[in-house]
Amino acid sequence: MPAVWTPRHASHAPGGGYWLGVELPGDEEPPRGEVLRSALERAGAPVHIATLHGDEPLLRIHDPEFVDWFSRAWSEWEAAGLVEETGQQRVVPYVFALPQLTSGRPAPEPAAVWARSGRFAMDTMTLISPGTYDAARGAVDVALTACDLVLDGTNRAAYAACRPPGHHAGARLYGGSCYLNNAAVAAQYLRDLGADRVAVIDIDAHHGNGTQELFYARDDVSFGSVHVDPAQGWFPHFLGFADERGADQGTGFNRNLPVAPGTTDDDWVAAVHDLVEEVRRFGPSALVVSLGVDAAEADPESPLKITDAGFTRAGRALGTLDVPTVFVQEGGYDLEQLGPLVLAVLRGFESAPVPRRSKEEHA
């Protein structure tokens, strides 16, 4: 399977974040991107360098106000003297535009540079380093380049080694180590270039609240996610519950399958199968997989206990869908396992018994 990567990822180096006021080292840092490239190359996958795709596909998903602010967040921070004043070589939020703080009105851009992040930030863990915007734009280009590889019909699937990840990011929301929603931009791009319906399946250990929000009221892009249950105390805390089934014409096209901490292969793979069967009924003409591998037992960021074999089985289940598929990298923070587990999913996918269409269907 062809893969897409970009060296631009390396410019995103936030150096950790703040949890309950405590500074923590980060694990979504440049080594992840290098580990992914090495693993792909060692596996013999052709690794394409992402090509520039411009603003248009991005702005189909993200609010221009958010993208505009994000593009200048670091330079404004620096120009305002905040590096000297705070010692922070990254944008850290401190005030947040809850609806109760804006009287329900759209929050205006604060005059104070240090308050501007508060229109879009959802946590104090996700910081903006000098190169974060370029890296996030690079990750979107990675996802879109992978889409190109399947859209031209020469590849059944492609893998996008996106970093930073994206599935927590909304139209005007960043957090959970995500800034721009690579998978959502990819899904919309596939739609815009001809796919009548696109399915997104998210197997990252955490709920993809951003992707859900973006497609929640739509019936042309479905979203299904298996993730550790927010009702048992897991990020993103406020979304990811089973009763979130979509809104308006999107009702029924959102499916959350939260699983308990400690869940092992059989139950998790069964949930992936359920998502796959739901997508089969939806009948999309393209599939985007939000491929996090942080459900692994050794991963520091989740309490799930999925093995290499479990990831292979998940990949095989996804492979039975027989539609053009773009894998978009999300989480996975154990540097030893990140590469092997991604490859396990992709190999599982490629080994899937694809059902042959009957002659009647082709007639």
Add this chain to the structure above:
Amino acid sequence: MPAVWTPRHASHAPGGGYWLGVELPGDEEPPRGEVLRSALERAGAPVHIATLHGDEPLLRIHDPEFVDWFSRAWSEWEAAGLVEETGQQRVVPYVFALPQLTSGRPAPEPAAVWARSGRFAMDTMTLISPGTYDAARGAVDVALTACDLVLDGTNRAAYAACRPPGHHAGARLYGGSCYLNNAAVAAQYLRDLGADRVAVIDIDAHHGNGTQELFYARDDVSFGSVHVDPAQGWFPHFLGFADERGADQGTGFNRNLPVAPGTTDDDWVAAVHDLVEEVRRFGPSALVVSLGVDAAEADPESPLKITDAGFTRAGRALGTLDVPTVFVQEGGYDLEQLGPLVLAVLRGFESAPVPRRSKEEHA
């Protein structure tokens, strides 16, 4: 003028907060409450100790979900082992329930104790120490006891030495060193005990976003505020603009008079006069003054340059309204000046030439 105070304030000792990830020492700490009591006693004011007023007046203003969570926030933090895990002897938020994170639905209470503050917190500066809830409840009792002193008709005015302050707190929102909105609870209490219309005038250096939000759609409680312009970079950043005039039947009953950093006595006092004249036209039967004195030149928290004489003139302007008046302490962080400036306002108020009603009006 009688004053009300409570020793319970001292149990609120958050020990500072976080601004852009940087730990800062706090200036809304127990010495403020002691300085206020000493100044009042030295001035010869009778200092009443606040009496308990129960939940009912509080719940007329604050959402029961918020009060319930706030009442258990510290004990849950401790019981969850977060003191050991984080070293924090206070509740610090890290994830915030922006509408983009809750799909516009009311945010459910997160299962994770450490995420629960994010339903209500607006910043990382305002932390909850072991005694914060009791102190905040005590401050509400201080305000309500001051209301009692004017409601019985024996006092034209009373002063409530509230700490922590309240005007940034909304129905389900805390931040800006505020937890429960003492002034708003007082205004509602005066309404409920017979005042047809109540005016709130807020002369704290910062916009009282919480009070504004609470009465924004009401025509029976007006809100007027003079404060440093959020459009020039000042907290609370997202509200306090001149075009916020109220909503629905409250349209026209909200008045913001933002002033520029560096504003001195004449312009600031003129703004207070404008608020007073607007209230005179409103014709309330009671007045609540959100009395912050952080507009003082020496105050560390605002760029306004108001002198002792300016505060006296503001008090005199307020005194011309000739309605039962409850002063509720808000900000003021220069410990040297806090007492004298509060007294300057109260003395100005008492020196006001109260217009005699004509015989026709009494007929």
